[in-house]
Amino acid sequence: MNKNLMNVYGVDASKMKGTPLDVFLPETIDEVKRIVTTNKRICIRGGATGLAGGAVPENNVDVILDMSKLDKISNLSGEHRLVEIEAGVILDDLREYLYEFGLEFPVKPSSHMVCTIGGMIATDAVGNRAIKYGKTSHWIKWVEVIDCNGKLERKGITELSDYAGLEGITGVIVRACLKLSSVKTRTASLVKVGDLDDIVATVREYKRNTSVSMIEFLDKGISKKIGLEDTYHLIIEYEDDSGKFKGRDYDKLLAKRDEVYPLIASDGFVRIEDPKIMLDKFPKLMRWLEDRKIPTFGHIGVGIIHPCFDYNQEKCIPEMMKVVKRLGGAISGEHGIGILKKAFVEFNDKKILENVKKRTDTLSKFNMGKVI
Amino acid sequence: MVTKTTKPIPSKTDKIEAGNLMEEVAEIFENCIQCGMCKSICPVFKILKEERVSARGHAILLSKKILDKALFECTLCKACEQKCPLDLKICDAVRKGREALVLKGKGLKSNEEMITNIRKTGNPFGKNIGDNPEKLYCC
Numbered sequence: 001m002n003k004n005l006m007n008v009y010g011v012d013a014s015k016m017k018g019t020p021l022d023v024f025l026p027e028t029i030d031e032v033k034r035i036v037t038t039n040k041r042i043c044i045r046g047g048a049t050g051l052a053g054g055a056v057p058e059n060n061v062d063v064i065l066d067m068s069k070l071d072k073i074s075n076l077s078g079e080h081r082l083v084e085i086e087a088g089v090i091l092d093d094l095r096e097y098l099y100e101f102g103l104e105f106p107v108k109p110s111s112h113m114v115c116t117i118g119g120m121i122a123t124d125a126v127g128n129r130a131i132k133y134g135k136t137s138h139w140i141k142w143v144e145v146i147d148c149n150g151k152l153e154r155k156g157i158t159e160l161s162d163y164a165g166l167e168g169i170t171g172v173i174v175r176a177c178l179k180l181s182s183v184k185t186r187t188a189s190l191v192k193v194g195d196l197d198d199i200v201a202t203v204r205e206y207k208r209n210t211s212v213s214m215i216e217f218l219d220k221g222i223s224k225k226i227g228l229e230d231t232y233h234l235i236i237e238y239e240d241d242s243g244k245f246k247g248r249d250y251d252k253l254l255a256k257r258d259e260v261y262p263l264i265a266s267d268g269f270v271r272i273e274d275p276k277i278m279l280d281k282f283p284k285l286m287r288w289l290e291d292r293k294i295p296t297f298g299h300i301g302v303g304i305i306h307p308c309f310d311y312n313q314e315k316c317i318p319e320m321m322k323v324v325k326r327l328g329g330a331i332s333g334e335h336g337i338g339i340l341k342k343a344f345v346e347f348n349d350k351k352i353l354e355n356v357k358k359r360t361d362t363l364s365k366f367n368m369g370k371v372i
Numbered sequence: 373m374v375t376k377t378t379k380p381i382p383s384k385t386d387k388i389e390a391g392n393l394m395e396e397v398a399e400i401f402e403n404c405i406q407c408g409m410c411k412s413i414c415p416v417f418k419i420l421k422e423e424r425v426s427a428r429g430h431a432i433l434l435s436k437k438i439l440d441k442a443l444f445e446c447t448l449c450k451a452c453e454q455k456c457p458l459d460l461k462i463c464d465a466v467r468k469g470r471e472a473l474v475l476k477g478k479g480l481k482s483n484e485e486m487i488t489n490i491r492k493t494g495n496p497f498g499k500n501i502g503d504n505p506e507k508l509y510c511c
Contacts, residue, residue: 001424002440004433004438004440005424005433005440007432007436007438008423008424008428008432008433009423009424011406011432012406013406013407013408015406047411048408049407066423068421068422068423069421069422071421088421090412092412111407111408113409113412113455114408114409114411114412259409259457261407262405262407262409262457262458263458265405265407266457266458
């Protein structure tokens with residue numbers, strides 16, 4: 001590929017930059033095998049919507065393996081609610097395909113329009129509906145992976161933890177068999193909450209309702225930015241008719257929610273984090289963030305929040321990570337570690353990851369310099 | 373009949389104008405956060421599945437003031453602008469990028485041929501195709 005055009009493949013949504021040595025766009029699994037066997041260092045790329053630099057290559061060292069052209073959907077079984085897909089299938093394309101059959105893949109990150117299933121498995125994406133549907137790995141029957149020697153292997157549920165959520169450091173995910181659920185009619189409500197402590201009680205109450213599939217939090221500033229009142233808001237999604245927003249109004253509300261990050265990023269709050277925290281500790285962390293005027297939104301139903309930092313506030317991130325750890329939380333709930341959060345990985349977690357990497361990627365080929 | 377065209381040599385003014393256009397284009401993408409929303413609806417990306425021809429691909433290149441013929445693969449349909457949460461004028465930027473490419477003498481040969489044919493015969497094919505079609509004009 002022409003050197004100018006390679007610049008396109010050196011970035012992702014994290015705004016980190018790198019220059020790839022070369023770029024490959026395989027169309028078949030055999031081509032992936034060939035690329036893996038003939039290259040020393042490979043950076044795997046899906047939709048490049050990652051916010052932690054997971055798809056950014058190391059300067060002039062990594063070749064990019066863009067999985068976008070591996071986009072075949074096959075063997076849909078309505079009876080068993082299973083479908084086989086290649087790693088480059090875009091989530092919304094899959095949803096569109098399945099809709100005709102009254103089925104859906106229920107995990108839905110905000111980047112559902114662009115993200116690939118391979119990337120979702122690699123980061124074990126969570127998404128808005130995690131309170132009801134959990135993580136991507138909960139919806140996988142098996143994955144097919146190419147190891148560092150170019151060998152294709154099928155990994156079942158027992159070995160899935162070596163690949164799902166490990167951000168491609170252990171092998172190239174090329175195909176997967178996904179479990180599906182039936183399409184639901186969804187509605188939503190917008191709830192105003194005046195106080196941070198009230199949010200905890202309100203969220204707990206909604207979580208008891210089994211028809212609730214999403215609880216999203218917007219802080220005062222963000223609510224105002226998207227045209228709501230200057231107070232805290234919760235977006236509640238129901239899988240029945242209980243919500244006030246139905247049909248097109250529901251779609252509009254959810255589209256607004258999906259655009260929250262790009263909107264605040266345009267004000268300079270580009271660096272987005274994803275700490276996960278227990279619900280009762282949420283007010284403490286929120287107060288810490290509000291004192292520093294850091295806009296925050298997130299999937300409060302599962303305790304993942306997204307504080308967004310501008311250039312001057314970025315120095316607060318290590319301090320925030322300390323606060324999160326002190327409160328018993330995790331540094332990354334869904335975006336993954338990538339390059340950006342490497343420094344915050346606990347010593348013990350790092351040791352475990354290193355061992356998995358040594359066992360699976362014996363030639364140190366995949367996504368080197370990421371996660372560990 | 374296909375008319376032969378010679379590659380134009382860019383004058384000093386053309387080079388300056390192209391430079392100015394590139395400044396304008398880079399300014400359009402100053403706030404781009406590369407979220408990829410534009411890519412989700414790009415019809416060219418939907419078919420080719422190559423980031424280099426997607427709206428985000430153009431944005432990345434143009435923000436770095438890199439001009440490439442990949443710009444000519446955009447359909448200028450403005451679908452990306454509908455999706456862009458920051459309302460960036462992506463197609464305007466692509467058009468300006470193409471203008472700069474032409475001013476630098478790096479336009480597409482086929483486009484140049486079409487323009488020459490229109491100037492000579494009033495149609496892009498360079499053939500006399502009867503009285504029915506209206507004549508096209510080019511500056």
